[in-house]
Amino acid sequence: xxxxxxxxxxxxxxxxxxxxxxxxxxxxxxxxxxxxxxxxxxxxxxxxxxxxxxxxxxxxxxxxxxxxxxxxxxxxxxxxxxxxxxxxxxxxxxxxxxxxxxxxxxxxxxxxxxxxxxxxxxxxxxxxxxxxxxxxxxxxxxxxxxxxxxxxxxxxxxxxxxxxxxxxxxxxxxxxxxxxxxxxxxxxxxxxxxxxxxxxxxxxx
Amino acid sequence: xxxxxxxxxxxxxxxxxxxxxxxxxxxxxxxxxxxxxxxxxxxxxxxxxxxxxxxxxxxxxxxxxxxxxxxxxxxxxxxxxxxxxxxxxxxxxxxxxxxxxxxxxxxxxxxxxxxxxxxxxxxxxxxxxxxxxxxxxxxxxxxxxxxxxxxxxxxxxxxxxxxxxxxxxxxxxxxxxxxxxxxxxxxxxxxxxxxxxxxxxxxxxxxxxxxxxxxxxxxxxxxxxxxxxxxxxxxxxxxxxxxxxxxxxxxxxxxxxxxxxxxx
Numbered sequence: 001x002x003x004x005x006x007x008x009x010x011x012x013x014x015x016x017x018x019x020x021x022x023x024x025x026x027x028x029x030x031x032x033x034x035x036x037x038x039x040x041x042x043x044x045x046x047x048x049x050x051x052x053x054x055x056x057x058x059x060x061x062x063x064x065x066x067x068x069x070x071x072x073x074x075x076x077x078x079x080x081x082x083x084x085x086x087x088x089x090x091x092x093x094x095x096x097x098x099x100x101x102x103x104x105x106x107x108x109x110x111x112x113x114x115x116x117x118x119x120x121x122x123x124x125x126x127x128x129x130x131x132x133x134x135x136x137x138x139x140x141x142x143x144x145x146x147x148x149x150x151x152x153x154x155x156x157x158x159x160x161x162x163x164x165x166x167x168x169x170x171x172x173x174x175x176x177x178x179x180x181x182x183x184x185x186x187x188x189x190x191x192x193x194x195x196x197x198x199x200x201x202x203x204x205x
Numbered sequence: 206x207x208x209x210x211x212x213x214x215x216x217x218x219x220x221x222x223x224x225x226x227x228x229x230x231x232x233x234x235x236x237x238x239x240x241x242x243x244x245x246x247x248x249x250x251x252x253x254x255x256x257x258x259x260x261x262x263x264x265x266x267x268x269x270x271x272x273x274x275x276x277x278x279x280x281x282x283x284x285x286x287x288x289x290x291x292x293x294x295x296x297x298x299x300x301x302x303x304x305x306x307x308x309x310x311x312x313x314x315x316x317x318x319x320x321x322x323x324x325x326x327x328x329x330x331x332x333x334x335x336x337x338x339x340x341x342x343x344x345x346x347x348x349x350x351x352x353x354x355x356x357x358x359x360x361x362x363x364x365x366x367x368x369x370x371x372x373x374x375x376x377x378x379x380x381x382x383x384x385x386x387x388x389x390x391x392x393x394x395x396x397x398x399x400x401x402x403x404x405x406x407x408x409x410x411x412x413x414x415x416x417x418x419x420x421x422x423x424x425x426x427x428x429x430x431x432x433x434x435x436x437x438x439x440x441x442x443x444x445x446x447x448x449x450x451x452x453x454x455x456x457x458x459x460x461x462x463x464x465x466x467x468x469x
Contacts, residue, residue: 025411025464047411064327065379090280094375099396101375101462105280 026102037114043077043095050077054097061089085113235322236383239390243314244305255402258419262306262348268338270300274328281330283466288370295320328381329373357426362434369458369465376461394459
């Protein structure tokens with residue numbers, strides 16, 4: 001449970017969805033990945049059928065006359081691209097197929113670009129990780145978990161560990177007290193024996 | 206004398222400069238926007254309806270009014286409803302009856318009118334009304350339909366008005382971007398395949414499922430001719446077929462392949 005909670009906190013990916021539903025014809029949904037900055041276009045007809053292999057044209061705000069990028073959606077009507085976040089303003093996305101088409105818009109600025117830490121986290125989370133149906137999380141291979149910022153971990157229930165874990169089991173304060181105690185023990189012992197040597201021997205008679 | 210003539214010439218030069226300069230400045234920031242109406246190849250070249258009738262148009266009259274183009278920010282999207290705000294608006298005064306079938310099969314879209322000396326920029330929304338002409342009709346289809354050796358000459362009239370608010374043009378080209386000192390065009394597109402369907406598409410395609418086909422009109426022909434308006438069709442067609450036609454006529458207006466909000 002503890003491990004699963006940590007993993008969900010560190011690899012949680014925010015998705016911002018911007019979607020429209022056409023009153024007749026075509027729906028274009030836009031999703032922005034906060035981790036990678038990529039925008040995923042999903043185009044479908046109103047009845048739900050994906051616009052397989054639809055033509056995609058993307059216009060940046062600084063050149064409305066010429067497409068910044070063109071491409072073809074996949075069989076599911078999906079197309080993903082990474083915009084240039086330095087081109088601040090409203091981007092226009094057009095999707096067309098067989099006489100049907102539609103336009104959607106999204107405003108982008110540099111603050112929406114993914115941070116290097118987020119990108120690194122995404123790269124590190126490329127280690128295969130599977131969430132099982134019973135809620136357990138299985139990581140294949142080695143993994144480093146990085147927590148950005150404050151973390152609250154709530155464990156409800158029993159915590160079990162198996163295998164080898166590296167942990168002292170003591171808090172920092174406890175360790176400090178123990179260290180001071182040990183050191184003082186050595187110091188006290190040394191002082192005791194030092195005092196015994198300096199005391200004069202008592203003469204009888 | 207010499208000083209007076211020199212002064213007069215210089216004064217005249219200054220007057221000319223101050224009269225011409227504002228004009229030049231305005232011309233740098235303005236351009237021309239042409240409004241065009243397009244029935245596409247369906248109207249210019251004919252097509253086969255979903256139920257197998259080969260349809261050819263002799264005329265296709267639409268009467269347009271309040272034809273306007275807008276610069277909108279945030280960009281207007283018809284799914285949000287009627288267009289109500291814009292940063293700039295230009296348009297045509299008056300009403301215009303145009304024949305979308307004019308010219309040959311390769312004819313250009315029909316020029317409805319143009320707005321000159323308008324602010325440069327991207328006009329990413331357009332609206333228009335279909336209004337009654339002198340005979341009381343907003344849309345008149347005139348042509349012939351052939352199937353299996355049978356020919357029906359048709360005149361189909363629609364007396365219902367419509368308001369269309371549309372977003373940016375969707376098509377092969379970019380339109381309605383007015384450059385300073387330049388000319389751009391914006392297109393009012395009419396998709397007649399929505400009414401009759403298209404045999405080139407599967408029968409269960411959304412377009413065909415929502416189309417009337419030509420058969421409901423063909424059965425009304427007398428001596429190979431049918432001349433009806435919406436009142437006649439309401440009386441002659443089944444309630445279901447009539448409502449399907451009414452609903453479909455709303456969807457005629459497009460901006461290229463882009464959709465519009467329609468009302469009447």
